[in-house]
Amino acid sequence: MGAVAFRRLIALFHNVFFAGRFSFVYDTLQHTAASPWGVWIILAPAIGGLGVAWMVKNFAPEAKGHGVPEVMDAIYYQNGYMRPQVVLIKAVASSLNIGSGGSVGREGPIIQMGAAFAANLSRWLRLEAWQRYALIAAGAGGGIAATFNTPIGGMLFAVELMMPEISARTLVPVMIATGTATYVSRLFLGHHPAFIVPPLHIAATASTSPEAFFAYLLLGLIIGLVALLFMRSIYWFEDRFDALPGNYYTRHVLGMLLVGVTLYLLLRTTGHYFVEGVGYATVQDVLNGRLEASVLLLLVLAALKLLVTSLTLGSGGSGGVFSPSLFIGATLGGAFALVAHGVDPSLELNVITAASLGMAAMVGAGTGAAMTGAVMIFEMTGDYRIILPLIVVGSVAYATRRLITADTIYTLKLTRRGHDVPESRQSNLYLDLPAREFVSHACVQVPVDAPWPPPGLRRFSPAGLPHLLLVDAHGAIAGVVPAQRVAGQWRARGLETRALALDEWQAVAADTLIVDLLGSVRREGAETFLLGRDGAAPTVAADVEAILVWSDVVQAAGLPTRERMHGGTAGT
Template identity: 55%
Template structure:
C-alpha cells in the first residue's frame, strides 16, 4: 500500500480509536455510577471524589463482584486481556508482526471498564492502548498490510487511544515513538501523527477540551534555577527508588498470589476484597475512598492544596502501592500509568511538606513538587522519560 492510501487508512484508524476511547470512558462511568451509587448514567468526573456509596459497608463487595465477571471474561475469551495491556501490545509488535486478535477489543473494553468501574486500583491508559492497537491490527489484517505497515498501524492505534483518553496529542505521539515503533522514519511517524490528531479531535468533541488536571489560580510557581537543583536531584533519587519498588511489587504480588491461590476466581476475589476493605477504611477514617479507581480525585485535591499533610500523603502512597500491586497481581484488567501519577503526586507532595518545613517560601510547595513527582514516577516506572514530561505538561496545561 502506498503512503497516500496508508495515510488515509491511518486517518480511519484514528476515527475508530477516538470513538473507541470515548465509548470506553462512557462505559467506565456507567459501570461506576451503577456499582457505587445505583445510578443509571455515564456522567462521571474522575477528578471529583465519589460520594459515600448507597451500599454502606457492603461496598467492599463491589470490586469482588467485578472480579467474578472480569475473571469469567478473561479466562474464557481473551487471557491476554488480563493485566495492563502495554506489554502485550509491545510483544505483538516486536515478536508477533503486529497481530492482535479482534476479540481483544471487546473483552479488554468490558474487563477493564468493569475493573475500574467497580473500584480496582488501576488506570485506563493501558486498556485503551491495547484496545486501540487491537482495532488497528484488525484493520491491518482486513487490508492484508505488509508486516511493517501493520506494526505502524498498531502503534498509531496505541497513540490515538492515549491522545483521545487524556487529551495529550504530543505525549501520545512520543509514547508511540519511545515504546512502540521499532523504526522511526517519515513512513512510520506520519501515520502515527495522523491517527493521533484525528482521535484527539474526536476526544475533544465528546469529552471536552479541558486538561486532565485543573491548576488553581493560586498555584505556586517555582523558578527552576540552580538554587533548587539539590531538591530536584534528591526527589528524583527518591522517586526512582519508589518506581523500582512499584514495578517489582506488581510482579511480587502476582507471583505470591498465583502460588498460594491456584483458582483464578478465588485469587481475584480475595485480592479485590482486600482492595475493597482498604478503600472503605479510608472512607471511614478520612471521608473519601481515595485508592479506588484511577485516583484522579486525590491527585486533583493535592494540586489544589487540599491534601498537604506529610503523614497522610505517605499513608496514601503506601496504600495505593499495595492496592495496585494486589489488584494487578490478583488478575484485574487495567493500566499502571494512573497509579504511577497517584504515587508520584503523593510522594512528591510528601517531599514538598519537608521543603515547606525547611524553606522560607511564602506559600506551600506541596502542589508543585507533587507535579514534579508525577512526571518523575511515570518516566521512571515506564522508561518513557520524554513522554512523561510532555504528558504532564499537556495534562496540566502548565508549560
C-alpha cells in the same frame, strides 16, 4: 470514539456499583460519595473481579494485566497479530475492574484496544509489515492522546515504546492518528486536560534557586526508587497469588476483597475512598492544595495506592498502571514539597509544582517513557516555565531506576516470559548494504560425486578454506558446503562430498540488501545464499558469483543468528 465509549462504560459500572443507579455520567475529578450499601461496599470490587475473571479466562487471556506488554509482545514476537476479541473483552473487563473500585488505570486498556483494532484493520487491508507496525503504534498513541487530551504526548508514547522503526513514513501516520483522536475526544469530552493545574503556582519555578535545583535532584532520586518498588511489587504479588491454593477465580476475588476492605476503612477514617478506581480526584486534591495539611496522609495514600494496585493486578485484574503512577507521583511529590519547606521555609518549591514533577517522573521512570511523561505534564499545565524542573526530575528518576534494572514495568512482564524487547531504536547501516559486501570466503565449484576432500581444496590453506558449490554433469546446482563445514571435516577421510552438502540454500541477486535477506532467513529458514551475477538470482552454477552464509553477516554486522531470530531475540 473508542476512548469515549470506554470512559462511558467505566462511568456506568461505577454508578451501578457505588450508587445503585444507571447513568453514564461520572466526573473522575470529584470524590465518590459514600455508597448507600454501607459496609457491603467491600463486596463491590470482589463481584466486579469475578466478572473480570470469567471474561478473561473464557474469551481473552491476553486481556489480563495492564495491556501495554501484550502490545509490545505482539509487535516483537507475533508479527503484529492480536486477536480481534481483545478489543471488546479488554474494554468490558477493564471498565468493570475500574468501575467496581479496582485500583487500575484506563490508559493501558485503551492503548491495547487501539493497538488490537489497528492490528486487525491492517490484516483486513493486507498491509505490509512496516505499515502494520506503524498502524499499531498509531492506534496505541491515538488512544492515550484521546484519554489525556495530549496529542504530542500520545505521539511520543508511540515513538518511545511502540515503534520498531522511526522514520518519516511511520511518524506521519502516528501524528495524524494522535491529532485526529484528540480532536474527536474533545468533541465529546470537552477541551480540557485530564487534570486542572493552577498556573500561578508554577511561576516560582522561573527563578529556581540552587537550593531548589538540588531539591529537584533529590526528588528525582526518590521517585526513581519508588518506581522500582512499584514495578517489583506488582509482580511480587502476582507470584504470591499464583502460589495460593485454588484457581484464578478464588485468587482474584480474594485480592479484590482486600481492596474492598481498604476502601471501606479509608472511607470510615478519612471520609473518602481516595485510592478507588483511577484516583484522579485525589490527584486533583493534591494539585488544588487540599491535602497540604498532612504529610503523613499523603505518604499513607501513596503507600496504599501502591498496595491496592499491586493487589488488583497481582491477583489477575485488568487495567493500566499509568493512572496509579500519576497518583503515587503526585502524592509523593506533594509530601516531598511539604517536608522540604519544613526544613527550609525559603525554598521555592510548592506542593502543586512538586506534585506535577512527581507525576511526570513516576511515569517516566516506571514505564520507560521519560519524554512522554515530561511532555504530557507540560501539555497539561500549558506553562513553559515548568520545563527545566521537569527535565531534571524526570531524567534523574529514569536514570535511578535504569541504573538498578534495565527492565520497565512493561518489559519486566515480558522478560519473565523469556521475551526480550530492544531498548533502543536505531538505524543499522549494515542493513542497507548489498549482500556481496559481506562475502568473506572464496567459492569453488566441484562435481557432486567428487571424493572427500575434493582436489580443488589442495591450493587453500586450512585458515582460508572456501565454500563449495556442488554441480552435476549438466551444470545444475546440487548442493552447497559452507566453509565452516569444510573446515570442520578438513581432516576427515572416507566421506563423500555429497554427504556434507546442504540443500537449505536460496538463490538471490548479489545486490540484494541485507535487510531483505534478514526477512528471508526468518521466513524461509535458509541460512546460505547463492549470489547471482548481473543483478539476477542464479539458476545454474555458471550464474553464481559468490556464496554468502548468514553467520558471516552476523560476525561482520552484529546481527542475530537464525536460531536467535526465531527465538525472538532483541534487535530483530
